[in-house]
Amino acid sequence: MSLVNRIKKLCDEQKITIAELERKTGISNGQVRKWDTSSPSISKIELVSEFFDVSVDYLLGKTDKKRYYELTxxxxxxxxxxxxxxxxxxxxxxxxxxxxxxxxxxxxxxxxxxxxxxxxxxxxxxxxxxxxxxxxxxxx
Structure with missing residues (x-):
């Protein structure tokens, strides 16, 4: 699952749009959708991970575990x-x-x-x- 797809999934879970996410995190309008074709900065990824309380590794698809403290x-x-x-x-x-x-x-x-x-x-x-x-x- 791509970075943008994971963000869409998290937005759906929170019942917000990607545009709302961008406004609430201070990311410029339309920027998240461009991450399918371009690489975002780590600071932008960190903003999104902090907003959703998930790990950066989860956003990047390195793990399916959203939070480090989830039970194994x-x-x-x-x-x-x-x-x-x-x-x-x-x-x-x-x-x-x-x-x-x-x-x-x-x-x-x-x-x-x-x-x-x-x-x-x-x-x-x-x-x-x-x-x-x-x-x-x-x-x-």
């Missing part, structure tokens, strides 16, 4: 392992929130809600950690 398959697998450990701890009555009862004592709907909530919390904390602790040289 390995991250997802680690989250599932951590979740299993947490659930095992709940099953053993190791947490005071259940008054010594295990997670199996909950009805099915409450059990699923609890597991989904824990999974979501783990994903959020992992993303925050990646944003906070990823060295700058690995961010793009």
């Amino acid at each position: 398959d390995k991250d997802e697998a680690n989250i599932e392992k951590d979740l299993e450990k947490m659930i095992a701890g709940l099953d053993n009555g190791g947490y005071a929130a259940f008054g010594g009862r295990g997670i199996d004592d909950l009805d099915e709907e409450d059990r699923e809600l609890l597991i989904d909530s824990l999974r979501h919390s783990l994903k959020i904390s992992k993303k925050i950690a990646k944003q906070k602790f990823t060295p700058k040289k690995y961010r793009n």
Whole structure:
């Protein structure tokens, strides 16, 4: 996918036109469409990447990962392992929130809600950690 096609896709996701993008970023009118045939300066690409909160590598087609802090398959697998450990701890009555009862004592709907909530919390904390602790040289 070309640079201009990726920008069009991002504009569609944000429900704005390329002309609006150009106005909001200070890029001259009609400039983005010319990037199919000419090379833009890195400063212009950086403006667009900052506007959409995506990496420059994503815009240039070097990766399909929009943000450096997105979770990878390995991250997802680690989250599932951590979740299993947490659930095992709940099953053993190791947490005071259940008054010594295990997670199996909950009805099915409450059990699923609890597991989904824990999974979501783990994903959020992992993303925050990646944003906070990823060295700058690995961010793009």
